[in-house]
Amino acid sequence: MDLVQMQKSLQDYTKSLFLEGILDSQFLQLQQLQDESNPDFVSQVVTLFFQDSDRILNDLSLSLDQQVVDFKKVDPHVHQLKGSSSSIGAQRVKNACVVFRSFCEQQNVEACHRCLQQVKQEYYLVKNRLETLFKLEQQIVASGGMIPPVELGF
């Protein structure tokens, strides 16, 4: 694949993530903060998100598996995850967290288990897609090309 084709693929791929609602405009904000002086800003923030999320999801699994679920522990974790997913534009993860929190408030253990599965699903999805996106970017850069600017009109 030549450079122009790779750049077009990246643009199409990025667009699809927005159209599917996996990412929202906050992700565009992140991309706009990236420049020559900070060329890895987006991947750095996203990497922090992955690290935080892995830890939180692990803690949530443990908390929900207890005999007696301590919702005072569960809710702050979900709140944290909601916050960080919102900050990077991982819309579907954020929305799943909102639902999760409402069931925490109701102290509904079964529903919370289902919510956790949903959050995990959305998280692995966005993680997978973003990792693919970064790979596409790396291929372009490795071929001596520039990452095409983000198109806002779609």
Place this chain on the structure above:
Amino acid sequence: MAEVLLPRKMEIPNDPSKFGSPDPLHVLAVDDSHVDRKFIERLLRVSSCKVTVVDSATRALQYLGLDVEEKSVGFEDLKVNLIMTDYSMPGMTGYELLKKIKESSAFRQVPVVIMSSENILPRIDRCLEEGAEDFLLKPVKLSDVKRLRDSLMKVEDLSFTKSIQKRELETENVYPVHSQLKRAKI
């Protein structure tokens, strides 16, 4: 979303060393989220601010010298132009941090902005009543930061202009205008 309150409550900083062009604004950002710390730091750097980021209210108090119970004074020589803090933090909240800052003699005039992912009206009211300069909904936008910076720069410029005017007035008192005119006639 809350609008920026123009700093009517802010007193003009009486800083005699400020005779050159204004220094970049120094912002202290407080957030327990790793992702949000990285994000706010970048927003502030892009807006030409000097940034210090800490991960808790306790560390913020340490940085300001307000962590010692007996004195609510703080480090007098530390120049912080703005404090931006997350509301929900484990341990001490941003609201509690706001109160401590407003109780200190060294930093009570420093504008404090609260950031929160939750749009809870009573929370916003409480923070503004306690003296918060503004309340920003997360994720914070670059336009929010630039707006804050611009309103603070106006105050800094005003302070700079006033200190020049003050110096000019003081010079005139030594050589009053009418006596200068008299001397000129001769």
